Amino acid sequence: MSKRKITIDDLLALKWVSDPQLSPVGSRLVFVQTVVDRDADTYRSHLWVVPVDGGALRQFTAGEHRDSLPRWSPDGRRIAFLSDRGTAKPDPGVKRPKQIFVIPADGGEARLLVPAAYHPSDLSWAPDGRSLAFVGKPARDEPHSDVKVITRVRYKHDGEGFWDGRYKHLFRVSIDGDGSPQQLTSGDFDHADPAWSPDGRHLACVTNRTEEADFTNVTDVWIIPVDGGEARQLTGSIGPSSSPTWSPDGRAIAYYGHDNACMNATNTDVWIASAGGGDPVNLTAAADRSFEHHIITDMRAHPEIGGPVWSADGQRIFAIVAEGAMNQLAAVDARGAGVTVLISGRREIFGLAIGGSGDRAVVAASDPATPGDLWVVPLDGRAAERRLTQVNQAILDQVILSVPERFTYQGADDWPVEGWVMRPVEFRDGARYPTVLQIHGGPHGAYGEAFFHEFQLLAAEGFAVVYTNPRGSQGYGQQFTAATHHDWGGKDCEDILRGLDQAIARFPFIDPDRLGVAGGSYGGFMTNWVIGHTDRFKAAVSMRSISNNLSQWGTSDLAFMKGFWEFPGDPWDAPTWYWERSPLAYVERITTPLLILHSEQDLRCPIEEAEQLFAALRKLRRDVVFVRFPNESHDLSRIGQPRHRVERLHWIVKWLADHLRQPAAAVVREPAVAGGTE
Numbered sequence: 001m002s003k004r005k006i007t008i009d010d011l012l013a014l015k016w017v018s019d020p021q022l023s024p025v026g027s028r029l030v031f032v033q034t035v036v037d038r039d040a041d042t043y044r045s046h047l048w049v050v051p052v053d054g055g056a057l058r059q060f061t062a063g064e065h066r067d068s069l070p071r072w073s074p075d076g077r078r079i080a081f082l083s084d085r086g087t088a089k090p091d092p093g094v095k096r097p098k099q100i101f102v103i104p105a106d107g108g109e110a111r112l113l114v115p116a117a118y119h120p121s122d123l124s125w126a127p128d129g130r131s132l133a134f135v136g137k138p139a140r141d142e143p144h145s146d147v148k149v150i151t152r153v154r155y156k157h158d159g160e161g162f163w164d165g166r167y168k169h170l171f172r173v174s175i176d177g178d179g180s181p182q183q184l185t186s187g188d189f190d191h192a193d194p195a196w197s198p199d200g201r202h203l204a205c206v207t208n209r210t211e212e213a214d215f216t217n218v219t220d221v222w223i224i225p226v227d228g229g230e231a232r233q234l235t236g237s238i239g240p241s242s243s244p245t246w247s248p249d250g251r252a253i254a255y256y257g258h259d260n261a262c263m264n265a266t267n268t269d270v271w272i273a274s275a276g277g278g279d280p281v282n283l284t285a286a287a288d289r290s291f292e293h294h295i296i297t298d299m300r301a302h303p304e305i306g307g308p309v310w311s312a313d314g315q316r317i318f319a320i321v322a323e324g325a326m327n328q329l330a331a332v333d334a335r336g337a338g339v340t341v342l343i344s345g346r347r348e349i350f351g352l353a354i355g356g357s358g359d360r361a362v363v364a365a366s367d368p369a370t371p372g373d374l375w376v377v378p379l380d381g382r383a384a385e386r387r388l389t390q391v392n393q394a395i396l397d398q399v400i401l402s403v404p405e406r407f408t409y410q411g412a413d414d415w416p417v418e419g420w421v422m423r424p425v426e427f428r429d430g431a432r433y434p435t436v437l438q439i440h441g442g443p444h445g446a447y448g449e450a451f452f453h454e455f456q457l458l459a460a461e462g463f464a465v466v467y468t469n470p471r472g473s474q475g476y477g478q479q480f481t482a483a484t485h486h487d488w489g490g491k492d493c494e495d496i497l498r499g500l501d502q503a504i505a506r507f508p509f510i511d512p513d514r515l516g517v518a519g520g521s522y523g524g525f526m527t528n529w530v531i532g533h534t535d536r537f538k539a540a541v542s543m544r545s546i547s548n549n550l551s552q553w554g555t556s557d558l559a560f561m562k563g564f565w566e567f568p569g570d571p572w573d574a575p576t577w578y579w580e581r582s583p584l585a586y587v588e589r590i591t592t593p594l595l596i597l598h599s600e601q602d603l604r605c606p607i608e609e610a611e612q613l614f615a616a617l618r619k620l621r622r623d624v625v626f627v628r629f630p631n632e633s634h635d636l637s638r639i640g641q642p643r644h645r646v647e648r649l650h651w652i653v654k655w656l657a658d659h660l661r662q663p664a665a666a667v668v669r670e671p672a673v674a675g676g677t678e
Contacts, residue, residue, distance in 0.1 A: 005425055005460035006399040008649045011453050012036045012642055015391040017372050019069065019304045019351055020362045023076045023105070026355025027052055029362055030060065030070045030079055031374060033391065036642045037064070043642070047081060050388055052355075052362070052376060057389065061103070061110065066096070069121075069304070074129045078102050078175075080113070082123070087116050100134060102175060114173055114181055115139075119166075124194045124203075131174050133194040133203055137166035138183060154214045156557050158603040159633045170194050170205055170224060184224055185231070189213050195244050195253075197275070201226060204234070204244040204253055217264065217561065221255055221273065234273050235280050239266065243307065247314045251275055252334070254283075254308045254317045256291060262482040263565035265444050265472070268292045270308050270319050270332045283317070283332050287339045290481070291330075294322040294474035295348040295448035296440050299371050301638040303364075306352035308332070318342075318354050318361065318379075322475040325406075325418060325448040329363060329377065343377055343385070348450035354379075362388065366450040368404050369396065400425045402459035404449075409502035411470060411495035415480070419468035419499040420447070421507050422459045434514035434660035435464040437500050437537075439530075441521030441544075443472035443484050443492065454637070454649065461653050463660070464510050466503045470495030472522075486568045488522075488549075488581050489529045496526065497534075513538075514660045517592075518652070520544045520637065521605060525583065528613060531594065532586030539659035541652055543597045544605050544634050547613040549578045555606040587616040593623035595655040597648055599632035599640070627651055 016034040023029070029052050034045040045066040050057045061067050065085035072079055081103070084096035100114035100123055114120045118136035125132055148155075148162055155163045168190040171181040184203070185191055191207045203226055206219045221234040221244045234253065235241055239260035244253045253273050258266040259282075267290040273280040284291060293305045305327075307319040317332040321341070327349040331340045343363075350372070351364030360379055366372045374388040404420040411417035424433050436458055440447050446469045455465045469476070470492045472484035484492050504510045516539040519527040524545025531540045546552050550571050552559045563570035571578050579585050594617065598610035607628065614626040629648070632640045637648065 003400045004398060006401065006456050007460070008457060008646055010395060010399065011645060011649070012038055013395055014371055016300060017364055017374055017389060017391055018300065020353040020364050020374055021070050021072060022052070022353040022355045022362055023072050024074060024356045025076060026357055026360065029353065029374070029388065030072070031364070032068055032070065038642065040064070041641055041643050047079070052388070069123060071123055071125060072105070073125055074127055077105050079105050080123055080125065080132055082120065083110070086112070100132065111177070113175070113177060118171065118181060122192060122194060124196055126196050127198060127200045129175065131172050133170060133172050133196065135168050135192055135194060136171045136181065137168060140166070152214050153560060156603050158557050159635060168192065170203060172226065184226065193243055195246060197246050198248065198250040204246065206241050206244065218260070221253060223275065234277070245308050245310060246275070247310050248312060249314055254310065256308065262478070262485070265482040265484070265566070267478050267481070270317055272334060281336060283334070283336050284339055287321070288477045290322045290474050291319045292322055292474070293320060293327060293350055294446050295327060295450050296442070296445040297348070297366070297450045297452045298454050298637045299366060299451055300350060301635045303350040305350060309352070309354040312356065312358040318352065320349055320352055324475045325446060325469060329361060342379060342381070346449040348448050368449060368451055369401050371451040400460070401456055407502065407506060409499055411498050412491035415471065417468060417470060417495050417499060419466065419503065421503050422455055422465040423509065424462050424464055425459050426462070427509065431509060432511035433462065433464045433509055434516065434656070435466060435510045436516040436518055436656060437496070438465060438467040439496060439517070439519030439523035439526045440467070440473070441519070441523045443522040444474050444481055446473040446475050454652070457649060457653065461657065463656065464507070466500055466510070468496055468499035470499070485566065488525065493526060493529060497530070516540065516656050516660050518543070521634065524605070528583030531592040532583050532589045535591050537592045539656055540592045541595045541597065541655060544599060544602055544636070545596070545609055546605050547582065547584045547609045549582045550575070551612065552605060552609055553578070555608060557603045584612055584616060587613065588620065590617060590622060593659050595651060596624065596626045597629070597651060599629045599634065599636045601632055602634045604634040625655070
């Protein structure tokens with residue numbers, strides 16, 4: 001069968017797997033599979049089950065809803081999960097509320113356990129299987145005004161919207177449904193990540209129970225007596241903590257965290273604390289890598305990566321580690337004797353499940369030719385990995401993919417930097433091709449060995465693609481990640497442009513006279529910055545970007561935190577620095593034709609960042625088009641409404657084709673129409 005080029009429409013045919021969970025005896029796996037419902041312009045997510053030792057995949061839930069977060073009961077007889085089934089359809093762009101359901105593991109009807117009024121999340125089975133703990137909000141039945149009265153600085157969050165006045169607390173509910181959920185915590189602070197002690201008497205969780213919680217990223221591990229008693233703080237308020245997990249004997253708790261040495265640019269480590277008290281120990285400091293998911297693609301956003309997970313004998317803790325452009329599975333010695341990387345494939349791991357016996361794992365993983373599938377990984381190293389799913393093989397067998405070619409080069413200060421080039425899929429020797437430089441967000445994310453539909457689409461449309469991991473990128477050690485400190489637009493920009501120069505020198509098919517640049521979030525900031533400092537690019541695409549550090553500081557859900565470390569203080573401390581490191585300060589220098597794409601409900605980089613840049617460029621009579629996406633968040637390119645994701649890609653391809661495939665002077669476009677698309 002002859003193959004074809006990948007298309008925009010292929011995005012809607014993909015299937016996404018996530019959140020694998022092994023049954024207690026390790027014989028079966030449940031996972032989430034998400035597909036596009038084109039007619040409804042939304043996604044459907046269902047639970048699927050597969051025998052780990054061989055057997056057919058079986059769809060376990062169905063219907064016009066989204067199921068997620070499946071968790072096996074301790075005896076393996078039931079599965080609890082979240083679902084928006086049975087809830088009212090909200091306004092466009094607003095997520096339907098979730099409820100907790102329980103279903104027999106061998107099939108049957110799902111039974112509602114916790115209604116949507118509690119906004120449940122983060123569910124966890126008690127060891128005896130008779131109850132569930134979950135994070136929720138106290139239910140309220142009284143009508144409430146739609147007028148927002150703001151008293152706290154964390155009053156909104158991208159993708160969730162505005163705070164509704166209720167804090168997140170721990171609840172317990174009987175599986176038999178013999179009563180309403182029992183609230184276990186109280187107070188004006190949020191809780192997350194509940195984990196039961198092996199004896200079922202306590203819950204570990206993370207929270208910040210201080211009046212300063214809104215002004216810091218610090219969270220601590222606390223132990224909550226389930227049947228009443230005094231809560232006890234286990235960690236020392238030095239940085240963020242997450243995902244506490246009890247050792248099999250209940251004497252210790254492992255968790256992810258860091259000491260805030262570089263705020264959000266700090267490596268996340270695996271820590272261990274005695275459940276009885278005492279100073280926690282960082283088990284992975286010497287590894288100089290971050291134990292987190294850090295790869296940016298358009299295939300997923302904020303995945304449930306799993307871990308840390310104890311081995312059955314309590315000697316090891318399994319976790320995902322960021323290693324350059326890859327995520328790997330590692331075993332951390334619980335006595336502090338070091339870290340062993342168990343598998344070393346060039347790929348992104350975005351999900352982890354460990355069987356109760358501890359002899360094998362299942363990972364959800366992607367590589368440049370695979371949007372995402374599941375593999376069984378023997379943990380003793382005596383057998384090869386075995387693939388469990390091939391959910392997108394029917395599409396992949398039809399299309400031609402471009403294989404990223406990795407190269408390294410010397411960035412600023414002669415630091416080694418990793419980059420990639422993708423050839424057009426119909427590449428011919430001797431020809432030169434228009435090329436797009438892509439810049440990732442964060443800045444503390446990274447591009448990686450993962451499938452990226454947008455990049456494959458550009459290659460199919462006749463463009464070469466260049467992308468790099470400049471300083472600031474996670475996965476290359478603490479010094480490298482923290483090197484954007486007080487220097488946005490400095491040596492990070494030099495790293496990026498040196499990478500482009502090296503790509504041009506090494507790959508003669510790149511046409512240096514037909515270059516485009518594109519990026520989102522911090523990558524959008526850098527796109528705006530670059531075209532204000534050079535005219536070498538013939539087209540630019542700025543997405544969910546920052547144009548003015550001063551205004552973004554107070555309008556974003558999180559940017560007010562930048563002054564603690566990333567930037568040199570708050571705007572009143574360093575107004576000159578904030579302005580001089582803002583792309584808007586150099587708007588008069590911008591001559592590159594610019595396409596601005598932005599979501600109207602982006603609370604991370606609010607849309608006024610795009611509005612300011614567009615207004616300035618239009619007043620300067622520059623070539624600029626501004627496309628606004630209603631009812632979309634910062635994650636439009638990853639989880640936005642399907643038709644908006646498609647329209648976004650159409651705009652990118654058309655803009656780059658118009659400006660890079662022919663001389664800019666020959667491009668003719670219709671004038672902008674206020675209030676509509678162009």
